[in-house]
């Protein structure tokens with residue numbers, strides 16, 4: 027495709043995404059409120075069946091909200107500023123939260139969290155959490171049911187390094203560099219039926235760059251992939267600030 031055609035295509039997608047994001051977010055927020063009201067009522071009536079169904083409905087609404095938040099973040103990333111709300115926290119704790127979330131939401135794969143080492147970082151906790159969730163969700167999307175996904179969190183010199191390894195379809199060499207580009211999706215028969223917009227990894231890259239970190243992937247076609255990111259530890263940031 028020639029470059030102007032691609033640009034026009036991107037602009038059309040952007041316009042569409044802005045409208046959809048704004049128009050959908052308000053009703054979804056109300057919907058999640060109504061579901062929660064019903065949940066309270068179901069709990070009061072000891073109606074376990076309704077509680078269960080409403081819980082699942084709420085999970086789906088939350089998924090939609092996080093997809094829309096992704097689109098809205100993309101608009102911000104484009105103008106060059108992802109606002110960071112930094113705090114000091116233990117990366118291991120955040121990874122353990124992902125473990126609890128994975129246990130509740132992923133039944134198709136065996137997700138193993140080890141090793142998970144304590145590493146204090148100074149970062150935007152929610153945004154780093156989004157990157158971890160994105161890596162895990164992609165691992166689920168692009169690997170066969172029943173396979174294992176390994177999540178690890180280690181300290182390497184002055185960095186916290188988080189990795190997500192899958193036993194999936196893998197990525198060809200020529201696609202590796204482009205994965206983090208906006209709207210980039212690998213064009214392969216076996217993934218034409220897997221839905222996505224190609225903005226997840228683009229946003230992950232923006233978030234990690236905003237933390238002065240690194241994001242990368244190691245993969246071979248048919249042999250699974252490992253996605254990594256690293257961000258500086260809190261003590262290394264403090265040392266840098268003092269010097």
Ligand code: ADP
Nearest residue numbers: 164165168196211212222223224225226227251
């Ligand atoms: P999406 O999954 O919505 O298409 P992403 O930005 O998250 O968008 O990923 C971009 C592309 O990178 C995907 O379309 C897919 O082709 C490839 N990809 C991402 N994660 C993996 C993975 N774990 N294994 C194989 N391919 C992957």
